[in-house]
Amino acid sequence: MLDSKPLLFPSDFPALTRRRPTTLQVNLGYRCNQSCVHCHVDAGPKRREEMDRSTMAQVVEYLRLGGTHTLDITGGAPELNAVFRPLVDQARALDIHVMDRCNLTILEQPGLADLAEFLAARQVEIIASLPCYLSENVDAQRGNGVFEASIRGLRRLNELGYADGTSGLLLNLVYNPIDATLPPSQAVLEADYKRELQARYGVRFDRLLTLTNMPIRRFGSWLQSNGQFADYLALLKAAHQDDNLDVVMCRDLISIDWRGYVYDCDFNQMLDLPTEGGAQRADRRLHIADLTDPNSLEGGAIRVGEHCWGCTAGQGSSCGGALASG
Numbered sequence: 001m002l003d004s005k006p007l008l009f010p011s012d013f014p015a016l017t018r019r020r021p022t023t024l025q026v027n028l029g030y031r032c033n034q035s036c037v038h039c040h041v042d043a044g045p046k047r048r049e050e051m052d053r054s055t056m057a058q059v060v061e062y063l064r065l066g067g068t069h070t071l072d073i074t075g076g077a078p079e080l081n082a083v084f085r086p087l088v089d090q091a092r093a094l095d096i097h098v099m100d101r102c103n104l105t106i107l108e109q110p111g112l113a114d115l116a117e118f119l120a121a122r123q124v125e126i127i128a129s130l131p132c133y134l135s136e137n138v139d140a141q142r143g144n145g146v147f148e149a150s151i152r153g154l155r156r157l158n159e160l161g162y163a164d165g166t167s168g169l170l171l172n173l174v175y176n177p178i179d180a181t182l183p184p185s186q187a188v189l190e191a192d193y194k195r196e197l198q199a200r201y202g203v204r205f206d207r208l209l210t211l212t213n214m215p216i217r218r219f220g221s222w223l224q225s226n227g228q229f230a231d232y233l234a235l236l237k238a239a240h241q242d243d244n245l246d247v248v249m250c251r252d253l254i255s256i257d258w259r260g261y262v263y264d265c266d267f268n269q270m271l272d273l274p275t276e277g278g279a280q281r282a283d284r285r286l287h288i289a290d291l292t293d294p295n296s297l298e299g300g301a302i303r304v305g306e307h308c309w310g311c312t313a314g315q316g317s318s319c320g321g322a323l324a325s326g
């Protein structure tokens, strides 16, 4: 795989500082049952990195300090990790909203037959990737048979009450472009998805989140292999909107890796750019166990690079989808 990190610095992306974090995004590891072409985590079945129980306990200690409204759990396929369910249970016991970034096919994995019921019983919001409502496009990006399995997963979640508008069980889908283009209007595409998924498969969901592909890891390598890296960065930069700087996710979120180290966002985690301020450890990295006062993060400088243009291009992009309406 071609490394894009050296191509991202230096950068003239504007300086950013953090507000008090209200979302804790936790990556439980890089093992996944899929190996998608555009995965910015470079996850797959052969990855072995996984959060252990003692690190999970440190994450829960941080949540107990207060101030965290949302726990956003990601991977890989986080549900494969043995700490996934205890972490969800402990966060819910603290009345923290939990989001699971779920690839849908995981609901059919051997040994996880009760996963959908587990998530519903704990009111876990599901964020599920579905880059198109056409099977050939999804299978091209995510692997053969992924689309059909995803539809079966969505039907199962609907049967449990997800996206019925009354149960409070939220089911949001994620779209990212298949090629080196910016996502279309989130509102327009959401209307298309709702119409087509209902008509073709009888499936419903709450919101569609459009994400911009970041020029890092597997997609960064793909761009380089295809001679499109410089053009894609130029596309992102030309579409930059200053208004998005106030709402990029790193202003209100911190990201934790499977070892417990702290990053400004999931993308910086994948680039191995730990957050500033970890001088108290020999490796100079800030660890979740060091965060005895969440307020200490407020005002901290965020490490930015050329990849950050991906968050501010056009309607903007974050783990929560577009930043602006449109």
Ligand code: SF4
Pocket: 032, 033, 034, 035, 036, 038, 039, 040, 041, 042, 043, 044, 075, 076, 077, 103, 129
């Ligand atoms: S399902 Fe998600 S984490 Fe797994 S390989 Fe695909 S994009 Fe990566």
Ligand code: SF4
Pocket: 248, 249, 250, 251, 264, 265, 266, 267, 268, 302, 303, 304, 305, 307, 308, 309, 311
């Ligand atoms: S990639 Fe996006 S979220 Fe991460 S530091 Fe840059 S602007 Fe912030």
